[in-house]
Amino acid sequence: MCGIFGWVVRSSQRQSPEQLSRLTDMMAHRGPDGHGQWIGDTHDGRFQVGLGHRRLAIIDLVGGQQPMWSADGSIGLITNGEIYNYIELRAELQELGFSCRTDSDTEVMIEAYRAWGVDAIKRFRGMFAFALWDVKRERLVLGRDAFGKKPLFLASGAQALVFGSEIEPLTRFPGFDRSLDPDALAHYFLNRYVPGPLTFFRHVKKLQPGHYAVWQNGKMELTRYFTAPFAATDPDILDFNQAVSLFSATFDDAVRIRMRSDAPYGAYLSGGIDSSAVVATMTRHSSQPIRTFSVGFSETQYSELDEARLVAAEFNCDHHELVVEPQAFMESWPNAVLRRGAPVTEASDIPILMLSRMASSTVKMVLTGEGADELMAGYPKHKAERWVELYQRVIPQALHDQLVSPAIRALPYTMRRLKIFIMAAGERHREKRMKLWFGGMSDLERDKLLGRTVRDSFPDDHPFSARISSNLRRTLFFDQTSWLPDNLLERGDRMMMAGSIEGRMPFMDTELAALVARFPDEFLAGHKGGKAVLRAAMATVLPEKILNRKKIGFRVPFNEWFRGPYSGLLRDLLTSDASQVATICDPKILHVLVREHIEGTQNHERVLWSLSNLEMFLRAFRPSGIEAGHARAAA
Numbered sequence: 001m002c003g004i005f006g007w008v009v010r011s012s013q014r015q016s017p018e019q020l021s022r023l024t025d026m027m028a029h030r031g032p033d034g035h036g037q038w039i040g041d042t043h044d045g046r047f048q049v050g051l052g053h054r055r056l057a058i059i060d061l062v063g064g065q066q067p068m069w070s071a072d073g074s075i076g077l078i079t080n081g082e083i084y085n086y087i088e089l090r091a092e093l094q095e096l097g098f099s100c101r102t103d104s105d106t107e108v109m110i111e112a113y114r115a116w117g118v119d120a121i122k123r124f125r126g127m128f129a130f131a132l133w134d135v136k137r138e139r140l141v142l143g144r145d146a147f148g149k150k151p152l153f154l155a156s157g158a159q160a161l162v163f164g165s166e167i168e169p170l171t172r173f174p175g176f177d178r179s180l181d182p183d184a185l186a187h188y189f190l191n192r193y194v195p196g197p198l199t200f201f202r203h204v205k206k207l208q209p210g211h212y213a214v215w216q217n218g219k220m221e222l223t224r225y226f227t228a229p230f231a232a233t234d235p236d237i238l239d240f241n242q243a244v245s246l247f248s249a250t251f252d253d254a255v256r257i258r259m260r261s262d263a264p265y266g267a268y269l270s271g272g273i274d275s276s277a278v279v280a281t282m283t284r285h286s287s288q289p290i291r292t293f294s295v296g297f298s299e300t301q302y303s304e305l306d307e308a309r310l311v312a313a314e315f316n317c318d319h320h321e322l323v324v325e326p327q328a329f330m331e332s333w334p335n336a337v338l339r340r341g342a343p344v345t346e347a348s349d350i351p352i353l354m355l356s357r358m359a360s361s362t363v364k365m366v367l368t369g370e371g372a373d374e375l376m377a378g379y380p381k382h383k384a385e386r387w388v389e390l391y392q393r394v395i396p397q398a399l400h401d402q403l404v405s406p407a408i409r410a411l412p413y414t415m416r417r418l419k420i421f422i423m424a425a426g427e428r429h430r431e432k433r434m435k436l437w438f439g440g441m442s443d444l445e446r447d448k449l450l451g452r453t454v455r456d457s458f459p460d461d462h463p464f465s466a467r468i469s470s471n472l473r474r475t476l477f478f479d480q481t482s483w484l485p486d487n488l489l490e491r492g493d494r495m496m497m498a499g500s501i502e503g504r505m506p507f508m509d510t511e512l513a514a515l516v517a518r519f520p521d522e523f524l525a526g527h528k529g530g531k532a533v534l535r536a537a538m539a540t541v542l543p544e545k546i547l548n549r550k551k552i553g554f555r556v557p558f559n560e561w562f563r564g565p566y567s568g569l570l571r572d573l574l575t576s577d578a579s580q581v582a583t584i585c586d587p588k589i590l591h592v593l594v595r596e597h598i599e600g601t602q603n604h605e606r607v608l609w610s611l612s613n614l615e616m617f618l619r620a621f622r623p624s625g626i627e628a629g630h631a632r633a634a635a
Contacts, residue, residue, distance in 0.1 A: 002030055002031040002053060002054055002055045002056055002066070002078075002079070002080045002081075002165075003024070003027030003028075003029075003030030003031050003053070003054040003080060003164070003165040003166065003497070004051075004052065004053055004054075004078045004079065004080050004129065004130070004131055004152075004163075004164060004165050005020075005023055005024045005027065005052040005053075005163070005164040005165065005169050006020075006049070006050050006051045006052055006078065006131050006162075006163055006164070007020075007048075007049070007050045007160055007161060007162045007163070007173070008047055008048070008049050008050075008140055008160070008161045008215055009047065009048050009050075009159060009160040009161075009162075010046065010047060010048075010159050010160070010218075011041070011045055011046055011047065011048060012159070013048075013159045013160055013174075013175075014048045015039075015048065015050060015174070017037065017039055019174075020037050020039060020050045020052045021035070021037060021052070023052065023164075023169040023172060023173065024037060024052030024053065024054060024169070025054070026166075026168055026169045026172065027054050027164070027165060027166055027169060028054055029339070029497065029498050029499075029500055030054050030056065030080070030165060030166070030497045030500070031053070031054025031055040031056045031500075032054075032056065032500050033055045033056055033057040034053075034054070034055035034057065034065060035052075035053070035054055035055070036052075036053045036055070036065055036066050036067055036078075037050070037051060037052045037053065037067070038050070038051045038067045038076060039051075040133075040135075042138050043138065046218075047218070049133055049140065051067045051076060051078045051131060051133060052078070053066040053067055053078040056364060056497075056500060056501075056502060057262075057263060057364075058082065058261050058262060058263045058364055058365055058502060059082065059086075059103070059104055059105050059106075059260070059261065059262055060102050060103040060104035060105075060262060061262050061263065063101075063102035063103060063104055064102065064103075064104035064105075064106055066078045066079065066106060068102075068104070068106045068107060068110060069110075070110050070111070070114065071101065073135070074134070074135045074136050075110050075113060075114060075132065075133070075134060075135070076132070076133045076135070077106060077109060077110050077113075077130060077131070077132045077133075078130065078131050079106055079109060079128055079129070079130035079131075080128065080129045080130070080150050080152075080165050081126060081127040081128035081129060081130075081145065081149070081150040082105060082126050082127060082128070082260075082502070082504070083105040083108060083109060083124050083125065083126040083128060084125050084126045084257040084258055084260060084504075085123075085124070085125040085126070085257060086104075086105035086108040086109075086126075087260070089108050089112060089123060089124075090108050090111075093108065093111050093112065093115055096115055098111045098114065098115055099111075105126075109124070109128075109130065109132075110132075112124075113132060113134075113141070118141055118143075118212060118214065118223075119225075121143050121212055121225055122225055122226070124145070125257070125509070125510060125511065126145060127145045127147075127149035127150050127504070127505070127508075128143065128144070128145045128150050129142075129143065129144050129145070129150040129151060129152035129165060129207070130142070130143050131163060137216070138216065138217070139214055139215060139216040140161075140214070140215040140216070141212060141213070141214055141215075142154070142163060142207060142212060142213040142214075142215070143207075143211075143212040143213075144207045144208070144209055144210070144211055144212070145209065145210075146209060146210045146226040146510050147209055147210070147228075147371070147480065147484060147485060147489065147508050147510075147513075148196075148208070148209025148210070148484070148485030148486075148489055149485075149489050149492070149493065149505060149508060150165070150493060151165055151166070151206065151490065151493055151494075152164075152165065152206070152207040153165075153166070153167050153170055153199065153204050153205070153206060153207070153341075154204070154205050154206075154207055154213070155170045155173065155176065155201075155203050155204045155205075156203075156205075156220065157203065159175075160173070160175075161215055161220065162176075163207075165497075166339070166341055166494070167199060167201065167204055167341030167342070168338065168341055168621075170201075170204055171201065171204075171621065176203070177202070177203045177624075178201065178621075178622070178623050178624045179201065179202040179203065179623065179624050179625045180200060180201070180202065180623040180624065180625050180626055181198060181199065181200055181201060181202040183198060183456065183459065184198040184199060184200050184202075185200070185584070186446070186450075186454045186456045187456065187458075187459070188200075188343065188440075188610070188614065189440055189441060189446040189449065189450075189610070190435050190439050190440065190441065190442075190443065190446055190456075191435055191438075191439050191440070191487075192345045192438065192439060192440040192487070192606070192610050193342075193345045193483075193486050193487040193490075194342060194486065195458060195459055195460065195463075195482050195486050196208050196209075196459070196460060196482075196485065196486050197459060197460060198459045199341070199342065200341075200342055200617065200621075200623065201623060206486075207222075208222075208224070208460065208462075208485075209226070209481070209485045210224055210225055210226030210227065210228075211223060211224050211225065212225060224462075226510070227466075228477055228480040228481055228513065228517075229513050229514045229516075229517035230466070230468060230473050230476055230477040230480065230517045231465075231466035231468065231477055232466070233514070233517035233518055234469065234518075235518055235519060235520040235521075236518050237515075237518045237519055237520075237523075238520060240523060240532075240533075240536070243519050243523050243533050244533055244536045244537050246515055247512075247515065247516070247533050247534070247537050248537045250509075250511055250512050250515050251277070251281065251506065251507075251512060251537065252281055252284070253511075254506040254507075254509035254511070254512050255278060255281040255282055255285070255367065255506045256281075256285050258367055258504040258505075258506050259282060259285055259286070259367070261364075261365050263363075263364040263365060264291070264362065264363045264364060264365075265291070265363050265364065265365040265366060265367070266290060266291030266292060266293060266318075266359065266362075266363040266365075266366050266367075267279050267282060267290055267291070267292050267293070267366050267367045267368070268292075268293055268294070268352075268355065268359075268366050268367075268368045268369075268503070269292040269293065269294050269308045269311060269312060269317070269319075270294065270304050270307075270308060270369065271294070271304040271305070271306070271307025271308035271309075271310070271311060271546065271549075272304070272307070272369065272546070272549070273372075273531065273534065273535065273538065273542065273546060273547065273549070274369030274370075274372035274373070274378070274507065274534075275368060275369035276311045276369075276538075276542050276546050277369070277372075277534065277537075277538050277541070277542065278367050278368070278369050278506055278507075279292060279311060279312075279315055279317065279367075280311075280314075280315055280538065280541050280542060281506075282367060283315045283316075283317075289316050289317055289318045290315065290317045290318065291317070291318045291319075291320070291362060291363055292308070292311075292312050292317040292318065292319045292320065293319075293320050293321075293322070293355055293358065293359045293366065294308035294309075294312075294319070294320070294321050294322070294355075295321070295322045295323075295324060295351045295352070295354065295355040296308075296321065296322075296323055296324070297323065297324055297556070297557055298323055298325065299557045299560070303323075305321055305323075307545070307546060307549065308321075309321075310543055310545065310546065311542070311543070311546060314542075314543055320358070320359070320362075322351075322354060322355050322358050324350075324351050324354060324556075326561050326565060326566065328354065329350055329351070329354075329556070329558075329561075330566065330569070332350050332353055332354055333350055333616065334616060334620065335353070335498065336349055336350050336353050336494075336495065336498070337613060337616045337617050337620050338620050339353070339494050339495070339497075339498040340490065340491075340494045340495075341494075341621075342490075342617060343610065343613030343614045343616065343617045344613045344616075345487050345491070345610070345613070346487070346488075346491055347555075347556035347558050347609055348491075348555070348556055349491045349494075349495050350495075350556070351556065352491065352492075352495040352496065353495040353496075353498050353499055354499075355499075356495060356496045356497075356498065356499025356500075356501045357498075357499040357500075358499075359499070359501055360499050360500045360501040363501065364500075364501060364502060365501065365502040365503075365504060366496075366501060366502070366503055366504070367503075367504050367505070367506060368492065368503050368504070368505055369505075369507065370488060370489070370492050370503070370505045370507065370508065371484060371488075371489075371505050371507040371508040372507040372531065372534065373479075373530075373531075374476065374479035374480050374483065374484050374488075375476070375480070375507050375508070375512070375513060375516055376507075376516060376524055376530070376531040376533065376534050377472060377476060377521075377524035377525040377530045377531060378530045378531045379437075379530070380417060380421075380530075381420075381421075381424070381437040381438075381475065382472055382475060382476070382524070382525045382530055383525045383530060384421050384424070384425065385471040385472050385474075385475045385525075386470075386471065386472055386521065386525060387425070388424075388425045388433070388471055389471060391425040391426070392425065392426070392428060395426065397426070397428065400426035401426070404422060404426065405422070405423065405426060408422045408423060409423075420436070420437065423436055423442075424436040424437050430464060430474065431458060431464050434463070434464075434475065434478045434482075437475075438483065440606055440607055440610045441607055448586070448589065449585045449586055449589050450584070450585060450586070451585075451586050462481055463477065463478045463481040463482040464478065470521055472521045472524065472525055473521065476524075480513070484508075489508075492505065516533075519533060535547060558605065558609065559597070559603060559605035562597060562598070562605070562608065563597065563598050563600060567598045570594055570597075570598070570608065570612065571594060573611075573612045573615040573616070574590045574593075574594055574608070574611055574612065574615060575587070575590055575591050575594055579615060580615060580618040580619065580626055581611055581614055581615045581618070583626060584614075584626065585611070590611070593607060593608060593611075594608070
């Protein structure tokens with residue numbers, strides 16, 4: 001787990017070792033245990049290559065320094081993440097005649113490339129983003145893991161290709177164009193996150209999950225090597241008990257291999273079934289109590305600390321808690337935006353950052369329950385999607401638009417789940433419906449806020465491209481290819497690494513995903529709270545209170561904070577003369593949103609959070625062309 005940064009530039013744009021060190025060290029929080037770098041030239045001198053690395057030492061604490069080179073010096077590698085099956089791959093490589101000098105998973109990646117070329121990436125079971133320089137072929141290979149747990153950003157132009165684990169170092173590269181991307185801005189209002197490959201900067205793109213890129217002789221080619229299994233897998237495990245048995249064994253293995261570490265580790269424990277299942281499984285593979293870490297609030301209706309304590313006691317964990325106070329939350333907020341390189345889409349990002357800082361004093365790695373809902377249908381929307389077609393058959397579009405929709409919009413916020421279901425169920429366009437379930441606002445609301453009509457389309461149609469047999473499976477495919485990598489997994493990486501801690505996610509295991517895709521819909525969403533197979537697998541393991549607990553979700557009481565002690569901050573961000581968001585959005589609407597929320601006549605927490613974070617981002621990164629970007633986004 002580390003931070004990587006580097007470039008390939010034309011000789012006329014050569015950079016110094018000091019420049020490489022300076023930009024790489026901007027990610028020292030990702031790798032406080034070491035720094036390494038290398039600069040070289042192509043044989044003809046036309047291009048300069050730079051590789052920079054910050055290390056968080058977890059595997060092979062002594063021998064894992066990077067950049068790491070093959071024994072003959074022909075292959076150099078910098079990587080961020082872990083290959084969990086490196087022990088098995090090393091044994092396979094040794095049988096083929098390849099040898100390793102260290103116990104590092106990084107060297108296994110190098111030898112795997114020597115054995116199988118770029119196809120080696122298909123054998124990696126882990127989370128990773130890497131840059132590999134092949135001296136003999138004079139090519140740079142950039143790769144990202146299957147589900148996009150580790151980030152890799154690219155800024156490319158006629159003179160340079162610059163890449164890194166975070167956006168901030170790219171924006172500081174000499175000559176970088178800081179133009180705001182108006183398309184990304186328009187998508188942000190709808191989705192509350194920016195779907196890949198876009199970022200808020202027009203000249204920075206995400207290397208998409210399950211892709212690798214090969215740069216050679218000034219040209220770059222992208223290849224998709226992985227597609228989420230729901231796209232091409234029909235249900236064929238039709239016996240529920242068999243499904244539970246297979247899931248239990250595969251999940252146990254996914255947890256076991258993620259406990260491979262030469263440094264102290266633990267787990268984040270929320271008190272929900274997902275993280276509780278991870279902790280329960282970890283105890284089977286450890287002779288020592290598992291260190292667990294939980295975060296909550298003094299506002300008890302938002303806190304799950306009691307449930308986390310119950311699980312920790314059940315499995316004799318070494319348990320630690322953090323209670324987040326409003327002032328500490330607000331103080332951490334700007335740093336969270338800086339590390340994200342974008343607006344913080346979920347308020348829960350910030351408590352995770354705070355918890356990571358606390359946990360890193362005793363451990364370097366944690367396992368989490370992230371991805372379970374998107375893999376096994378744990379959200380209310382997943383159950384709702386099974387009824388969408390029935391709703392649309394019974395309620396004609398005209399009736400929904402003219403009668404049902406206005407009536408639902410008038411309902412109070414306390415009925416928000418019903419409101420979301422009806423509004424989403426009435427949307428015939430699948431792409432728009434996916435956005436409505438978790439999005440910030442509708443197309444009409446976005447256009448009204450901007451003052452003009454926006455014509456936009458999803459930047460990558462892959463999340464909607466697969467021919468899948470059911471609404472539920474189509475929704476899960478979207479979750480795994482857009483909502484997860486561009487929102488929740490970004491949170492997991494950026495907030496934990498900001499605290500210098502690695503997060504590993506057993507539910508995001510490719511073999512587990514391949515298995516779950518073979519289950520029929522009723523094995524996933526056909527149970528109270530969803531995740532029927534997971535609940536059955538944990539039936540004799542977890543306390544009943546945890547097993548049958550209604551899904552709560554990790555919510556932050558910032559809506560109350562914005563109405564109380566931080567109402568002045570909200571006004572400053574969105575309605576003051578200093579507000580940059582007010583140059584993008586209709587100031588009159590901003591004033592209404594802020595006033596109604598502070599007075600308590602409406603709860604606009606989701607929209608206000610998105611707008612406030614956009615303002616924080618604009619103030620931190622100062623992208624150019626804000627007014628021009630508004631004009632383009634509204635064209």
